[in-house]
Amino acid sequence: MSRKWLVAGGGISGLAAAQCLQANNRDYLLLERCPALGGLTRTTQVEDFCFDYTGHFLHLRRYPSPAEIPYGHLSNDDWETVERKSYFLAGGRLITAPVQYHLGELPDGLRDECEKSYNARPKAEADVTGFREFIVSGFGQVVADRFLIPQNEKTMATPLNRLSIGAVKRFFPPPDEARIRAGLANTGERFAEYNTTFWYPKRDGIDVLTRGLAHGLKSASATEEITAIDLQRRIATTSSGRNVAWEKMFPSIPLKALCLLTDDADLRNAAARLSHSSTISFNFGVRGKLPSALKDAHWVYVPDRDIPFYRFGCYSNISPAMASPGLSAVYVEVGVPGEEIDNVDIISKTQKDVIAALETLGWVKSEDIICAVTHVIRCAYVHHTPERDRLVGEILARLKEFGVHPIGRYGLWDYVGMEDSISSALTTVEGEL
Numbered sequence: 001m002s003r004k005w006l007v008a009g010g011g012i013s014g015l016a017a018a019q020c021l022q023a024n025n026r027d028y029l030l031l032e033r034c035p036a037l038g039g040l041t042r043t044t045q046v047e048d049f050c051f052d053y054t055g056h057f058l059h060l061r062r063y064p065s066p067a068e069i070p071y072g073h074l075s076n077d078d079w080e081t082v083e084r085k086s087y088f089l090a091g092g093r094l095i096t097a098p099v100q101y102h103l104g105e106l107p108d109g110l111r112d113e114c115e116k117s118y119n120a121r122p123k124a125e126a127d128v129t130g131f132r133e134f135i136v137s138g139f140g141q142v143v144a145d146r147f148l149i150p151q152n153e154k155t156m157a158t159p160l161n162r163l164s165i166g167a168v169k170r171f172f173p174p175p176d177e178a179r180i181r182a183g184l185a186n187t188g189e190r191f192a193e194y195n196t197t198f199w200y201p202k203r204d205g206i207d208v209l210t211r212g213l214a215h216g217l218k219s220a221s222a223t224e225e226i227t228a229i230d231l232q233r234r235i236a237t238t239s240s241g242r243n244v245a246w247e248k249m250f251p252s253i254p255l256k257a258l259c260l261l262t263d264d265a266d267l268r269n270a271a272a273r274l275s276h277s278s279t280i281s282f283n284f285g286v287r288g289k290l291p292s293a294l295k296d297a298h299w300v301y302v303p304d305r306d307i308p309f310y311r312f313g314c315y316s317n318i319s320p321a322m323a324s325p326g327l328s329a330v331y332v333e334v335g336v337p338g339e340e341i342d343n344v345d346i347i348s349k350t351q352k353d354v355i356a357a358l359e360t361l362g363w364v365k366s367e368d369i370i371c372a373v374t375h376v377i378r379c380a381y382v383h384h385t386p387e388r389d390r391l392v393g394e395i396l397a398r399l400k401e402f403g404v405h406p407i408g409r410y411g412l413w414d415y416v417g418m419e420d421s422i423s424s425a426l427t428t429v430e431g432e433l
């Protein structure tokens with residue numbers, strides 16, 4: 001039996017890995033469970049609307065522009081740079097995000113409470129390790145309790161005291177005193193901002209990135225799921241009933257699910273201790289334009305616990321081509337503990353609550369919704385618990401013994417964006433050539 005270079009999963013990480021193998025003349029095969037390639041970086045087109053798998057915006061640090069993404073086959077003419085307009089729902093109004101740097105926009109009473117508690121914030125231990133402790137010592141108890149703790153608990157669908165500071169990463173604007181004080185004083189002073197701009201396709205949604213990365217691939221099989229992995233014999237069995245022997249395997253399948261496909265008791269036990277959230281993304285095609293408060297909003301963070309979603313976004317405010325003229329394409333994201341996503345009626349129940357909340361907020365009227373598309377992201381945010389680093393290290397080391405080298409955000413059980421997923425997949429594959 002000839003052995004392949006096996007790429008498991010056809011999201012952007014798997015596509016980049018396969019391109020690299022093809023360019024290096026390796027006998028590779030990419031297997032993807034779904035009918036379409038792209039994983040989470042996909043767009044659904046329904047009549048007058050385009051909906052991504054929730055908002056996916058390309059922030060670039062390593063590659064100067066989309067055209068320079070290796071193997072991307074992208075032209076910058078198809079993309080534009082967009083200046084981020086994101087908000088935080090706080091004190092009954094929309095505050096510029098990140099809220100911790102714009103507290104002066106709050107109603108006066110609430111702003112003063114935030115300042116008082118910031119001045120009285122507990123001193124951080126030299127080696128803060130907990131995410132919750134990092135937030136309270138960095139921003140004060142009121143900002144933590146009213147905004148940052150509920151926002152992150154809704155998103156991650158877990159109590160923050162379970163999570164370590166590893167969950168914070170570069171995505172969390174840090175407790176920078178000069179910025180917090182300038183925000184409290186509402187001086188309007190401008191600081192170098194994190195992620196102020198991003199790239200987005202002029203039309204057709206984020207699928208443009210997937211189409212580019214998939215371009216010219218000669219050995220990709222969709223609708224073919226890996227159902228079992230025999231590590232000792234290095235053979236993957238698929239839903240089509242074929243056995244594929246691997247020389248090296250590069251899986252972007254979530255690490256927990258990957259371990260559970262194997263027959264290795266140690267891996268299965270370690271995987272059982274990894275946890276994650278799921279996200280349900282409800283997309284709505286809406287008649288007319290959004291109310292004036294939202295007229296330029298790309299997305300809004302929503303910390304209130306009695307509102308089911310943690311974020312609301314508007315694709316057509318980012319790219320007008322996401323909806324036909326006179327219509328709006330919007331999405332909301334609801335966080336659910338990973339183990340609850342298979343509950344039978346969770347989608348229909350939650351959708352009702354979501355629409356009721358949009359009505360109450362005055363953002364969308366139910367009679368204006370002319371189309372609804374739901375995307376379920378089974379593994380959305382992995383939980384950086386204190387034991388995550390050790391477990392992942394042990395799992396990766398064990399898999400390596402069998403020529404298995406996980407890639408991408410979920411293969412590596414991490415919290416990273418699209419660019420990092422692509423570039424780390426390429427680094428891994430290049431290291432094994």
Ligand SMILES: Cc1cc2nc3c(=O)[nH]c(=O)nc-3n(C[C@H](O)[C@H](O)[C@H](O)COP(=O)(O)OP(=O)(O)OC[C@H]3O[C@@H](n4cnc5c(N)ncnc54)[C@H](O)[C@@H]3O)c2cc1C
Pocket residue numbers: 008009010011012013014031032033034037038039040041054055056057058059224225226227252253254279333377379380381407408409410411416417418419421
């Ligand atoms: C709510 C949310 C919002 C995000 N927003 C952004 C953003 O704005 N900007 C940004 O840069 N990043 C964002 N990301 C991160 C981004 O989605 C990921 O970095 C990226 O999609 C990872 O790509 P991937 O190919 O590694 O994984 P995936 O896209 O998950 O691809 C994995 C593939 O493996 C396939 N698969 C699974 N099991 C099997 C099996 N047994 N056999 C065969 N195939 C299988 C799946 O079907 C899937 O196609 C966001 C993520 C989430 C959850």
